[in-house]
Amino acid sequence: MIYYAIEVMAPLLLAGLGGLFAELAGVLNIALEGMMLAGAFAAIVSASLTGSIAAGMLGGLIAGTVLAYLFYFVGIRMRANIFIVGLAINLLAAGSIPFLSSAMYGTKGVLRLPRVPRMPGFFVGIETGFPLLDQIFLGHSFGVYLTVPAVLLAGLVLQRTPFGLRLRSTGKNPETLRAVGLNPDRYRRAALLISGMGAGLAGSLLALRLGVYLPNVSAGRGWIALVTIYLGYKRPFGVLIAALCFALAEGVSVAAQGVLQIPGTILLGLPYILTVLAMIAYSAMRRVAPSDD
Amino acid sequence: MDLRHITKRYPENDVLAVRDVSLELRSGEIHALIGENGAGKSTLMKIAAGLLSSYDGEVRSRATDVCRLVQQHPQFIPHHQVWENLFLGIEPRTRWGLLNQEAAVRDFSALAGRYAFPVEPRMRAEGLSAAQAQLAAILGALLHNPDTLILDEPTAPCSDHETALVFEMMRSLRDDGRAVVLITHKLREVMEVSDRITVMRHGRVVGSLLTADTTPNELSSLMIGEDYQHSSSDRRFGVLRIDSGTAGRRSPVEKQDLETATAQTSPPNFQIPESRADPVFELREVSLVRRGRTLLERLNLKLYPGEILGVTGIRENGLEYIEDILSGSTEPNSGEVRIQGSRPSRYTPRAFRKLGLAYIPTDRLMRGASLSSSVEDNMILLDRKRFGRAGLLNRRASAHFSSALQQKFGITAVLGNPMHTLSGGNMQKVILSRELSQHSPVVVFSEPSWGLDFRSSERIHDEILRLSETGVGIILISSDIDEILSLCDRIVVMYKGNFARTLHGDERVRDTIGELMLGIEPEHSQSGAPGEAGVPQAPGEIESKDSAKGYGQ
């Protein structure tokens, strides 16, 4: 179960980390969902054109970034309402992908294209001597192993670089940037583009794992990724924990369907309930703790 | 730097803030810019620093020159550390292009050390006291190594000691051949530190003089535009009577019209107590502990009707915590508060106000005002219930009320415009007008005259005196010794979360207070009122890291 939870976590985490940048720069990116979808579609298309997984992931990344740029242009440059722009981007992705798909391949349903390679498992034959660990951590698809460097990189960039400092300052108070002659919009743009990359990559993982593109394949994961940002208290490592928690909760609900006599449909609500409870428990603990003021 | 024929109009409220002003800032000179609230000082200097874009006229300077403005209310990102706030845009980097935190902290500490500013670079900005924030902001400007440094009311939140530090820094910059501009309302400071003085009134420059050639009286007449008589309680000229010791309460200037106006605008909401024997406000053994640190320790205090009790000290020695306790903003960990003999149901401003407390906060921007609401909405905050008829808000009555307050306090504002269009001083007047219209038996003033021009602060001082005459008990929290001295019957000095001493009558001497604030027990008198003052702990110097760490966060 943990093995699959890790697999489920990977796209959530990548999208969440991307969204974290936007969030810290002061832009609530509710378009993660649409960017993931676009990433998934582009990943299959480019994987099919090139026959390469790497190209597929690159395609996903680019697609997410393109939407992110649109987000930036309308939401930041044109000063539109961020929330509405986000909704619009989601709609745009949901509407134009079937459109493109039917123009390019004559179908807007399941898109099974030739030459899309299978996502290989990594570190398959290796043994570390701890069979349990091997079982949980080895043999995942490539994207999973991307997440660890991604978390570290995000932490490094956000906390340890001038860029990260400026980005975080943008979100807290853009005036302070203006006061020292920096343009906060630049950092918002960078943050949005990064979030587009994260979400696009996450989408490509979803699709490449299946080897096909399906309408609505993101299935609300963009929203969950958004939730992990808050659950993770806006820290990269926190997002990791939150995404893992959510994935585990999802894993519990999936596994419970086979074991418990509770109707499967009800169990689908379980991850959300577990998450709320975790959130309350955490907040309540923080309140009780003497370190709080 | 040379400003030529600058004119600035704010389109939001159609205010002509600066009118055809020309000004020359010379290097190697400290240039004071004075004028009443709303005269246009801040606006002009923002233009000089390039922070405002649409204006008429010309700003000339050498292309390589750096000009930095420290704003009137410096704003930091609360969650970020001080160095993160200040090195924004000029971050030192390591070889790998990463943030070089060590270098930043080192540079900062070196600079802070040079001017003896007690600011810790790694502290979170939210933990800075107002004075520290001001000093930090100044350091932030200095990090840019400016050729022209403009300070907009830097001394407002500072105690004498910190003010002295700032002046020292200004002088050393001047001697270094830089141009320094000081905006302030304290003429004493102007006389003390500046080389040249420019006076503004209603957006115009009405005079530019050499400090050596002028007198405070001349300056104030220029500012006000008439020959102005200081009332005897004017503390800015307190130099004249600093040691007069017994100087207590002066008879207020006659303000008959004012009182009648008050009577008209609002019927008394509270009964002012007849008896003067029972305290109207009491702290009993109040302690405040946060994050394992004792910020306030077993404080006792009694305030009697008609009394003005001064609380002073360096702000980070507990002045802001006592403000929160006195106003109900924070719940003490032990002990209790009594207002007019009753205990508030909860420790919230709401409960305190119900028992008859009015409160003028230090933090005007966040706590004292809703910047995006209209001026009128800010004025009616406390009286809102009175304008409700069957739940509906009677806008005509509230407008009438607000314009009465506006007239009474001489507030320059359009009532329907958002609060953020007001000058700093006018904002404070709005807050004061609102609180004083309550007729509360207890009023807590915290730093009431920060940022006010002297006519306005004098009005406030007169108002405080008048209030106490009518039997209101007043607590005046202020880090300004002159203000405390000229108004208060009794003064408590805080040091490290304790009441170091309560001073009565002739003990109320400037030097004694100054020493107590720094934790030095003065030799000549040991007669603190028992039970109402803690004994200061280990005497130590305020700028030591200890105290900054201990009480800052």
Next chain:
Amino acid sequence: GCAPVEEEEAGRPYSIAVFVPGVVEGSPTYEMLVEGVRRAVDESENAEVRVVEGGFNQAEWSGSITSLAATESYDLIVSSNPSLPEIANEVSQSFPDQRFLVLDGYWEGNPRMRTVMFNQREQAYLNGYFAGLVTTGGMPASREARRIGLLAGQEYPMMNQVIRPAFLEGAQVVDPEIELDFRVLGNWFDAGRAADLANSMLDRGVDVILSIAGGGNQGVIATARDRDAYVLWFDSSGFHHGPGIVIGSSLVKLDQAAYERTRAAINGSLEFGVGEVLGVADGYVTFDSEDPNYTEYVPETIRAQHEQLMQRLMDEPMEFDIPGAN
């Protein structure tokens, strides 16, 4: 602004609207529906068809069909879904002249409506029997546990009352010990979660899964491919989705039924007011044994045993209690 253009009586074509309660693409049933009706229209001299997609919100279907009927420009409205008869019946109270042909649904007694139902019990039973043969060791990747899987997009009456029990019933013909692991996806598109659900089933020893989860089926295939398991398809032939992984497909010849009944309607020979049920014996429910993948990947013995079952159903059709039938 959509008033139909009146043409002279003689030349007026027979006008058909196909109302798709969902979207056509991605749904084999609706693809068959549209294809069948189109073929009938193409073959006739004077008929025309418009396909209208009604989207997934069932609350809107009634309104959309009302709108179609209200234009009074369609001689026949064709649709397909178990819930459509009751909607059509209601609309037909307001527009008594409108005729309906509903496939995959059942209604008796509305003289303006003809319904065609398929015996899904037999269909699920066919799948179940095949699954039983697989899990008891008939295939290379069969596992020891006698456990088969069923993944449903959502729970609905036909699923809970017919397909699920019949699937198990069919399997237990092979071995009464066989257990069913039933899971719900919650929607018809989340292939990611479908893959996880399939994984979880495989963890519990399942080796063959009947997947009735729309786009979610792709997730099941991906898992089965990774972990060597088998997938069964429902309604249409699914072999091409995963050769060697999809090893069986039960078919409903909805396209054929749609074609034939539409043709009859155009010719004026279709009888309304009846609801028919078509099953294995009628040739409308079957198991795809023609596909080359089937012969390539499925051992001779299994194919033969399954063929026998088909024969048996031909001779003795199964009783079919239609859920919610009027």
Next chain:
Amino acid sequence: MSRSQPESRVLVTIAAIGGALALTVLLLTFVSSTPQAALRAFFLGPFSNRYYLGNMLNIFSTLAITGLGMAIAFRAGVFNLGGEGQLYVSALTATMTGLALASLPVMLGLPIALSVGILTGAVIAGLSGVFRYLWDTDELITSFLIASACIPIVDYLIVGPLKDQASNLLTTERVPEAFRLPRLLAPSQLNPTLIIALLLLVVAYIALFRTVRGYEWRLSGLNRQFARYGGIHTGVYIIVPMVVSGALHGLAGGLFVFGTHYATLVGFTAGLGWNGIAVALIAKRHPLGVIPAAAAFAYLESGAHIAMLHTDFTFELGTIIRAVIFLFVTATVLPHSDIAARMSGRVRPFSRKRQT
């Protein structure tokens, strides 16, 4: 709400809408084989007969209530992201109450059923408010999560124990005839919800801008620290706005059942809650602004629906057009308001730590 140059703002708005329309026309012309018919159906369809007109007004009614529910919460500085779920659950509880009380007279049974719906929404949203009040958990997230958790449960109940056994639709039984609200423009779905919605908007406007409570409400949203300092019970203005917002969604759910569908169908809310947020934001959180915002929304929705039924206009096309219009309209109409900044940065102009 800048006072500056209202004329130019209007001009910009008109230009934006014009641009969006031009793009729509262009898109349709390229994609459709009968562009004229598609355009006519899309733009004029909603006004072509009373049926479509009535349906459009009915969409407007529900959207107006949910939009108001969002706007009113935003005004107090709290965020209810669970409208969709609140609407859905309330619809179910209202339906079940209606069914259970079938024997009561309408004048008694219907109000009770609606109240149950209102109460349901209020409780679900109120929970998030209470959580924030007690434990300082972000109500934006908890409301979303709680509502998301409720949706599968309702799905299950409708498909399972509460299902109408006589129907093949995934639906509960229909509420008794007597309980159904009368149709105003038969055969369209328009019903008295419209009147209730308009009344609510006006009442909300007065309550928010013309009462003392409304003053406190708005002030709490603008600067909670200030409100607290002024003696306003700010805790109340975290919980109550959430409760009211939830209650409005509950009411919308109840009316959706008794006025429009007479039953709760699986997934029948279809984004009404989400669209409520968009409506509230386009309306600049102003109760009266909700009217044009919801009207525009309803118009687009029904236009797309009609064009889809009668021409080769597709579902995706409708989605794309709506996206384009969103992008255009908000880009220029909305100033970079504080709510936008806060929605994006979640910067609250007050410390959230010390609250009563």
